[in-house]
Amino acid sequence: MTTASSDPAIDLHQVFKVYGRRVHALQGVDLRVNRGEVFGLLGPNGAGKSTLVKIMMTVVRPTRAQGKILGHPVGHKPTLARVGYLPENHRFPKYLTGRQVLDFFSALAGVDRVTRRRRSAEFLDIVGMTEWADTKISTYSKGMLQRVGLAQALVHEPDLVVLDEPTDGVDPVGRRDILDVLNRIRGQGRTVFVNSHALSELEAICDRVAILVKGRVAKQGTLDELTVAKQRYEIEVAAGDAGDGRRRVRAALPADWKESTEPARVIPPAAAVAPTSASGPPPLNYAIPAPPSLPPRTTIVDRGTLRGGPPIELAGLTLRIETTDPQPVQGIIDALRSAGLMIVRVESVRPSLEDLFIEAVTDPLTGQVATPGAASAARAGGTK
Amino acid sequence: MIEQTIALFIDAYRDLNARKLFWITLILSGVFIAAFALLGADPKGFHLLWFHWDMPMARYLYKQIFSYLVVGLWLTFVSATLALVSTAGIFPDLISTGAIDLYLSKPLSRPRLFLTKYMSGLLFVTLQVALVAVGGFILLGVRGGEWKPGLLLAIPIVVCFFSYLFAISVFLGILTRSSIAALLLAVLCWGFFWAVHKTDQFLSKELASQDYLANYYRDEIHSADARLGELHASTRPADRMAVVDLTEQRASDQERLETVEAGLPATRRTHRIVYAIYSAVPKTTETTDVLDRTLFSNDEVAEGDEKTTSMFVRSTGNRDFDAQRNAAMQGEAGYHREIRGRSLFWIIGTSLTFEAVVLLLAGWVFCRRDY
Numbered sequence: 091m092t093t094a095s096s097d098p099a100i101d102l103h104q105v106f107k108v109y110g111r112r113v114h115a116l117q118g119v120d121l122r123v124n125r126g127e128v129f130g131l132l133g134p135n136g137a138g139k140s141t142l143v144k145i146m147m148t149v150v151r152p153t154r155a156q157g158k159i160l161g162h163p164v165g166h167k168p169t170l171a172r173v174g175y176l177p178e179n180h181r182f183p184k185y186l187t188g189r190q191v192l193d194f195f196s197a198l199a200g201v202d203r204v205t206r207r208r209r210s211a212e213f214l215d216i217v218g219m220t221e222w223a224d225t226k227i228s229t230y231s232k233g234m235l236q237r238v239g240l241a242q243a244l245v246h247e248p249d250l251v252v253l254d255e256p257t258d259g260v261d262p263v264g265r266r267d268i269l270d271v272l273n274r275i276r277g278q279g280r281t282v283f284v285n286s287h288a289l290s291e292l293e294a295i296c297d298r299v300a301i302l303v304k305g306r307v308a309k310q311g312t313l314d315e316l317t318v319a320k321q322r323y324e325i326e327v328a329a330g331d332a333g334d335g336r337r338r339v340r341a342a343l344p345a346d347w348k349e350s351t352e353p354a355r356v357i358p359p360a361a362a363v364a365p366t367s368a369s370g371p372p373p374l375n376y377a378i379p380a381p382p383s384l385p386p387r388t389t390i391v392d393r394g395t396l397r398g399g400p401p402i403e404l405a406g407l408t409l410r411i412e413t414t415d416p417q418p419v420q421g422i423i424d425a426l427r428s429a430g431l432m433i434v435r436v437e438s439v440r441p442s443l444e445d446l447f448i449e450a451v452t453d454p455l456t457g458q459v460a461t462p463g464a465a466s467a468a469r470a471g472g473t474k
Numbered sequence: 475m476i477e478q479t480i481a482l483f484i485d486a487y488r489d490l491n492a493r494k495l496f497w498i499t500l501i502l503s504g505v506f507i508a509a510f511a512l513l514g515a516d517p518k519g520f521h522l523l524w525f526h527w528d529m530p531m532a533r534y535l536y537k538q539i540f541s542y543l544v545v546g547l548w549l550t551f552v553s554a555t556l557a558l559v560s561t562a563g564i565f566p567d568l569i570s571t572g573a574i575d576l577y578l579s580k581p582l583s584r585p586r587l588f589l590t591k592y593m594s595g596l597l598f599v600t601l602q603v604a605l606v607a608v609g610g611f612i613l614l615g616v617r618g619g620e621w622k623p624g625l626l627l628a629i630p631i632v633v634c635f636f637s638y639l640f641a642i643s644v645f646l647g648i649l650t651r652s653s654i655a656a657l658l659l660a661v662l663c664w665g666f667f668w669a670v671h672k673t674d675q676f677l678s679k680e681l682a683s684q685d686y687l688a689n690y691y692r693d694e695i696h697s698a699d700a701r702l703g704e705l706h707a708s709t710r711p712a713d714r715m716a717v718v719d720l721t722e723q724r725a726s727d728q729e730r731l732e733t734v735e736a737g738l739p740a741t742r743r744t745h746r747i748v749y750a751i752y753s754a755v756p757k758t759t760e761t762t763d764v765l766d767r768t769l770f771s772n773d774e775v776a777e778g779d780e781k782t783t784s785m786f787v788r789s790t791g792n793r794d795f796d797a798q799r800n801a802a803m804q805g806e807a808g809y810h811r812e813i814r815g816r817s818l819f820w821i822i823g824t825s826l827t828f829e830a831v832v833l834l835l836a837g838w839v840f841c842r843r844d845y
Contacts, residue, residue, distance in 0.1 A: 109844070144575065144844075144845070147575065147578065147579040148578055148579065149574065149575050149578045149579060149844070149845050150844040150845065151842070151844055167581050167582070167583055168581050169581070170579055170580055170581045171580075171581040173579070175575070175576075175579040177572055177575035177576060177579070178572075179571065179572045180572045180573075180575065180576060181570060181571075181572035181573040181576075182573075182576070183485065183488075183489065183573075184492075185488055185489060185491070185492030186485075186488065190488070193481075194481055194484075194485055195576060195580070197477050197478060197480070197481030198478050198481055198482075198577065198580040198581075198582055199580050199581065200475075200477055200478065200581055201477070202477060203477070242576075252579075
């Protein structure tokens with residue numbers, strides 16, 4: 091049960107980390123994770139996700155950080171007894187068995203011997219590793235290691251579980267099992283903080299997400315909060331000549347069109363042509379660069395505002411109405427039909443987490459996706 | 475807190491248990507002790523299996539051989555080298571990405587993790603030395619006829635000696651993150667400490683020897699002067715000839731004395747510098763030699779030196795050669811006296827101070843670093 095209380099599980103303010111004076115990994119991160127929720131942290135490679143997680147887990151020392159974890163300042167060691175952590179690319183001692191891994195690391199978390207023995211068996215069973223419990227982990231596959239790693243993060247029954255790429259290298263069945271376990275933890279009222287690239291999985295389990303770009307939180311909130319502003323209607327018309335069709339659409343609508351003086355945006359060829367319903371809704375953010383195998387195409391996006399209504403865009407033969415209200419859409423449909431245009435698709439589109447992610451990492455002016463890596467000293471100040 | 479410490483020690487044991495080298499070294503130690511047990515000593519002489527041969531001071535020599543082979547060679551060289559090889563990877567493995575995260579994310583402070591890991595690293599050599607020390611104690615009692623509980627001091631002494639090298643290995647392992655680099659550089663440091671020790675040893679002996687020679691020539695000159703005084707008063711022709719010979723000999727002795735005295739300040743100066751360096755670095759050899767103090771009393775050593783001198787020193791009739799040889803023997807005996815006169819605080823205390831400084835540096839790097 092998510093509780094947006096005054097006592098959040100994680101409440102970070104102005105977290106900075108500079109490596110060697112030049113690499114600005116984190117540039118003032120503010121993050122809040124409520125108790126009992128599953129929180130997802132996303133970001134491109136080098137955005138600072140792992141650094142942020144490591145600062146929370148005291149593996150990396152922040153240059154500057156304020157805030158609390160489970161009510162105690164960041165870096166407060168005793169609090170870590172209430173935190174479970176599965177690092178990315180973890181390396182357990184090869185000479186241990188799965189059971190010994192759980193026993194050893196829960197002992198380091200301060201769990202007594204009798205409880206350790208009981209819980210080790212219990213959590214190995216939860217992650218489906220009972221059969222392999224007494225086998226050396228040097229013989230385990232990546233997926234099995236992830237399962238044991240997850241059990242290791244949970245065995246001391248922490249209030250907060252921090253997982254860095256928990257499904258990395260795990261087969262689909264294993265992924266489903268891990269997600270089940272996470273749901274189960276949430277059901278027990280624990281807080282889960284997941285750092286992952288698997289956007290579809292995060293979308294399935296996260297209550298709230300934050301997107302980190304170049305050391306700053308670009309977006310943060312519930313999926314509804316983040317997507318509601320981006321929800322829109324799309325109306326696609328058919329015309330023999332695309333240019334003529336666009337002119338007719340513009341003429342039919344009671345809108346004030348702005349001739350775009352902004353730079354043309356890069357859009358993938360697939361999105362530039364009229365999508366079919368079979369291929370699913372086009373992404374909200376159409377600034378995805380074309381795949382390297384295809385030549386990039388650009389298009390001028392006509393923008394405008396319906397008189398007394400929401401902003402609209404005309405890209406190709408697709409009209410996008412930036413509203414969640416179906417009322418103004420009715421008038422547009424009528425106007426288009428009156429102009430003799432054939433409507434082939436009307437759809438209410440809600441952006442996916444992937445759309446949000448891509449939008450967050452794309453420069454709105456150039457349409458370029460952020461390059462991987464942290465901000466260097468020279469460009470640290472200009473990113474946002 | 476106790477749970478965590480016990481867990482880290484159990485983990486260290488599991489780590490050792492998984493290393494083949496640990497068991498190979500342990501078995502080799504057992505074989506070495508068993509092989510040494512074939513040799514025995516009684517007041518009359520040595521016996522090997524059913525053979526027996528008479529030898530004066532057999533028990534003393536038996537202890538000397540034991541000290542040289544079991545303590546000097548096996549424990550402080552072979553076993554220590556194998557222990558360094560086995561433990562060089564402990565810290566580089568601990569701080570490798572993906573492993574250190576698991577430790578640091580636990581409610582365990584970095585200094586405590588560092589110190590506990592360091593202490594648990596000494597477990598290897600403790601177990602090895604314990605086996606050899608207990609085996610050696612029984613061996614020396616049964617086969618050498620001397621029950622020396624002090625031999626069990628080998629456990630703390632050798633662990634202490636190894637800890638100097640392990641501290642360096644840990645520091646280098648944390649700095650370089652490489653087991654191989656840590657091992658090679660630690661062995662290089664060990665070689666440097668040994669070289670400093672040998673230089674100090676050589677200069678100490680040289681000083682004692684030169685002091686002996688200077689005193690010897692002074693005495694000779696004094697007695698020549700006294701004899702010349704008597705001879706000058708004599709009018710016998712034979713005495714006149716003796717005066718000529720004695721004057722020549724006195725001049726020669728004077729020249730040698732001046733040569734020795736001219737060299738002494740430089741030797742003393744060099745020794746002071748080397749001694750200062752030696753005081754600052756771990757005294758690996760002297761630390762393990764401390765065990766000899768429990769094996770041999772001062773009287774035994776003095777008696778041994780005396781007997782060795784009397785056994786091997788015979789006048790050759792060549793005055794200068796005899797003087798040089800006697801000086802060398804005196805240098806050796808003088809060095810033994812000096813070594814045994816050096817305080818435990820100086821030997822172990824200064825070494826532990828060095829170790830503490832290295833550990834502080836290693837701990838500081840370990841605790842400050844981002845992983």
